[in-house]
Amino acid sequence: MQHTISVLVENEFGVLARVSSLFSGRGFNIDSLTVAPTNEEGLSRMTIVTRGDENILEQITKQLNKLIDIIKVIDFTGGVAVEREMALVKVTAEDESRAEVLRIVDIFRAKIIDVTPKSYTIEATGSPQKIDAILELLRPLGLKELVRTGAVAIGRGAKGWKG
Amino acid sequence: MKMNGARILLECLKREGVDTVFGYPGGTVINLYDELFNFKDIRHILPRHEQAGTHAADGYARATGKVGVAIATSGPGATNTVTGIATAYMDSIPMVIITGQVPTALIGNDAFQEVDIIGITRPCTKHNFLIKDVNDIATIMKKAFYIARSGRPGPVLVDLPKDVQIAQTEFVYPETIEIRGYKPNLTGHPRQVEKAVAMLLAAHRPVVYVGGGVVLGNASDELTTLARMLSLPVTTTLMGLGAFPENDPLSLGMLGMHGAYCANMAMTHSDLIVAVGARFDDRVTGKIATFAPHAKIIHIDVDPTSIKKNVRVDLPIVGDVKDVLAKMIKQADKSRDKAADFAAAIASWHEDIAGWKAKHPIAYKQSSTAIKPQFVIQKLRELSDEDAIIATDVGQHQMWTAQFFQFNRPRTLLSSGGLGTMGYGLPAAMGAQAAFPKRQVITICGDGGVQMNIQELATLVQNRLPVKIVILNNNFLGMVRQWQELFFDKRYSQTCMELPIDFVKLAEAYGAKGFSTAKPGEVEKIIKQGFKHPGPVIMEFKIAREEKVLPMVPAGASLNEMVLNA
Numbered sequence: 001m002q003h004t005i006s007v008l009v010e011n012e013f014g015v016l017a018r019v020s021s022l023f024s025g026r027g028f029n030i031d032s033l034t035v036a037p038t039n040e041e042g043l044s045r046m047t048i049v050t051r052g053d054e055n056i057l058e059q060i061t062k063q064l065n066k067l068i069d070i071i072k073v074i075d076f077t078g079g080v081a082v083e084r085e086m087a088l089v090k091v092t093a094e095d096e097s098r099a100e101v102l103r104i105v106d107i108f109r110a111k112i113i114d115v116t117p118k119s120y121t122i123e124a125t126g127s128p129q130k131i132d133a134i135l136e137l138l139r140p141l142g143l144k145e146l147v148r149t150g151a152v153a154i155g156r157g158a159k160g161w162k163g
Numbered sequence: 164m165k166m167n168g169a170r171i172l173l174e175c176l177k178r179e180g181v182d183t184v185f186g187y188p189g190g191t192v193i194n195l196y197d198e199l200f201n202f203k204d205i206r207h208i209l210p211r212h213e214q215a216g217t218h219a220a221d222g223y224a225r226a227t228g229k230v231g232v233a234i235a236t237s238g239p240g241a242t243n244t245v246t247g248i249a250t251a252y253m254d255s256i257p258m259v260i261i262t263g264q265v266p267t268a269l270i271g272n273d274a275f276q277e278v279d280i281i282g283i284t285r286p287c288t289k290h291n292f293l294i295k296d297v298n299d300i301a302t303i304m305k306k307a308f309y310i311a312r313s314g315r316p317g318p319v320l321v322d323l324p325k326d327v328q329i330a331q332t333e334f335v336y337p338e339t340i341e342i343r344g345y346k347p348n349l350t351g352h353p354r355q356v357e358k359a360v361a362m363l364l365a366a367h368r369p370v371v372y373v374g375g376g377v378v379l380g381n382a383s384d385e386l387t388t389l390a391r392m393l394s395l396p397v398t399t400t401l402m403g404l405g406a407f408p409e410n411d412p413l414s415l416g417m418l419g420m421h422g423a424y425c426a427n428m429a430m431t432h433s434d435l436i437v438a439v440g441a442r443f444d445d446r447v448t449g450k451i452a453t454f455a456p457h458a459k460i461i462h463i464d465v466d467p468t469s470i471k472k473n474v475r476v477d478l479p480i481v482g483d484v485k486d487v488l489a490k491m492i493k494q495a496d497k498s499r500d501k502a503a504d505f506a507a508a509i510a511s512w513h514e515d516i517a518g519w520k521a522k523h524p525i526a527y528k529q530s531s532t533a534i535k536p537q538f539v540i541q542k543l544r545e546l547s548d549e550d551a552i553i554a555t556d557v558g559q560h561q562m563w564t565a566q567f568f569q570f571n572r573p574r575t576l577l578s579s580g581g582l583g584t585m586g587y588g589l590p591a592a593m594g595a596q597a598a599f600p601k602r603q604v605i606t607i608c609g610d611g612g613v614q615m616n617i618q619e620l621a622t623l624v625q626n627r628l629p630v631k632i633v634i635l636n637n638n639f640l641g642m643v644r645q646w647q648e649l650f651f652d653k654r655y656s657q658t659c660m661e662l663p664i665d666f667v668k669l670a671e672a673y674g675a676k677g678f679s680t681a682k683p684g685e686v687e688k689i690i691k692q693g694f695k696h697p698g699p700v701i702m703e704f705k706i707a708r709e710e711k712v713l714p715m716v717p718a719g720a721s722l723n724e725m726v727l728n729a
């Protein structure tokens with residue numbers, strides 16, 4: 001099962017290496033990982049999408065908590081968070097397929113951010129499932145290049161991570 | 164007062180109560196050593212190899228319970244410490260390792276003697292730090308010692324570039340430290356404790372399974388009190404030996420791969436296992452699928468990641484084992500009315516255990532012509548002081564020591580359990596002897612492993628550390644040979660040490676004393692002479708070459724499928 005974990009970390013040299021080597025050293029999967037600074041000085045936030053059964057997830061969160069530079073680990077299993085991801089997609093678009101691409105972009109409320117006579121580059125934002133869906137439709141038209149940011153997640157409701 | 168970084172580092176060590184360090188100089192720590200030259204509050208011991216220096220700091224830490232300190236230069240000095248660091252990490256030993264580093268401006272340039280020791284040791288330290296600013300030394304050192312000794316202890320490495328040692332600043336040592344991402348949970352939850360005691364008193368076949376955490380947490384007294392209060396059978400891991408007196412009738416001895424039959428049978432038939440400071444290592448559980456099939460498990464550990472890592476747990480208690488055991492004693496005391504019923508309920512369990520003990524005790528066949536290694540170990544126990552410290556190397560001799568030397572006090576056995584590092588014994592004994600100059604310190608080694616750090620004889624002689632080195636010489640890498648005999652049709656691939664070494668001459672070459680014999684009748688005499696000699700001694704016993712460590716649970720088999728004699 002897929003899980004999204006949010007990790008608040010000290011913005012210190014080597015933190016990313018500590019986290020990624022923990023995952024590789026213990027054979028945990030990383031489907032995606034993003035990291036950037038937060039509104040608080042010295043604090044960065046990682047969003048990690050991982051896979052495994054309940055026991056593995058428990059080990060992952062415990063092992064992350066054990067790292068000295070990690071301040072908080074939030075497990076977003078069970079729809080308690082909003083997740084968003086962005087994808088940049090370069091698709092072949094010539095003759096009759098140009099209109100089809102535009103239709104798909106419109107339906108998904110994506111944006112064209114670069115155009116040539118032979119291609120469109122699309123920016124799509126939404127839940128990871130929505131990104132999967134638009135890619136599914138674009139793929140048969142000729143998907144030349146794809147970049148995804150990986151998911152970022154934030155808890156639902158009025159409370160911040162500190163409660 | 165302004166000081167340079169090197170001096171500040173030494174002042175920090177002093178503030179942390181460090182009296183002895185094991186270190187080796189080089190280009191990137193030459194400034195530190197220059198400051199040390201006139202610094203009288205710390206004794207510096209120069210080993211002959213940085214690996215040995217790190218093991219010595221580890222032995223010092225295990226014997227005293229204090230943080231061991233090792234120093235090495237950058238590059239090869241730093242990489243030489245890695246085996247020692249990994250050894251300490253696997254057994255949760257508190258240490259601070261200080262490595263020199265090339266000047267900050269050169270880091271990342273493949274400078275002379277530069278290695279990324281922070282990257283290399285990331286997976287085998289509890290934490291590590293690169294100090295980039297002289298103003299950070301004091302805070303980082305305070306953090307390093309705090310992290311090393313608190314919670315589940317472990318080694319912490321501090322990498323100190325040369326220019327930071329030279330730079331000057333005001334020295335202020337912080338009184339306290341706050342690390343927002345590190346708050347070990349030390350006090351056991353009272354409700355969990357209540358539940359644990361209730362489960363215990365409802366059990367019919369309880370066993371207490373004790374690991375190194377009880378030694379590290381200085382909780383032997385609490386453990387012993389609780390076990391005696393309720394007449395609970397106690398078995399320990401290799402790391403737990405000494406946490407509960409083995410001469411107590413409640414002791415089942417060691418469990419696991421080379422554990423006692425009664426201990427492994429008790430685990431297999433138990434209906435309640437209380438695991439204290441232990442981590443259900445594969446050498447202890449045997450085949451996981453059939454491990455303790457009838458037992459509920461209570462797991463007490465300061466490290467939450469140990470809990471439910473390998474086996475299911477019915478009642479976890481996260482906390483310092485000393486605190487949790489003390490609370491359990493109080494709770495058991497409150498339930499005194501149930502004590503008589505409980506004693507009656509477990510009476511037949513004690514009979515079962517006595518039966519297993521009698522059926523297959525840990526034993527060996529004595530010989531009048533060849534020295535049996537087990538006999539040497541028994542003689543060592545008989546002739547050594549009650550508080551003698553034993554450091555073992557890794558191999559058959561280590562298991563014979565665990566089986567036949569009775570450990571009755573905590574911190575009297577120093578052994579590399581988790582990593583199984585050959586070459587550990589001699590330098591670890593050196594560290595323990597440096598901490599306790601007056602106590603008897605004995606290292607029990609194989610002929611293979613002793614040669615992995617034999618150069619430390621020089622350190623022993625130079626520093627008047629009278630370590631007694633016992634070599635059980637089978638002229639084999641015996642433990643591997645045993646596996647080859649049992650599981651590879653006696654194809655002894657590269658385990659025979661062909662060349663015999665004259666260990667007596669070797670001792671003499673370093674200015675130590677050497678004894679050697681192949682006769683059982685001379686064992687006692689040599690041990691007595693060796694113990695009497697005031698300096699370091701090698702006592703070599705040429706033992707029955709193909710003696711095996713038994714019983715044995717073959718790798719991957721269940722605990723109750725022990726090979727008793729093969």
Ligand SMILES: Cc1ncc(C[n+]2csc(CCOP(=O)(O)OP(=O)(O)O)c2C)c(N)n1
Pocket residue numbers: 556557558559560561583584585586608609610611612613635637639640641642643
């Ligand atoms: C550094 C290291 N290398 C290899 C091993 C694998 N190993 C485990 S026991 C052993 C044999 C040890 O031989 P010896 O020191 O003579 O002890 P004995 O088993 O004969 O008592 C070996 C090679 C190890 N544990 N550590």
Ligand SMILES: [Mg+2]
Pocket residue numbers: 609610611635636637638639640641
């Ligand atoms: Mg040998």
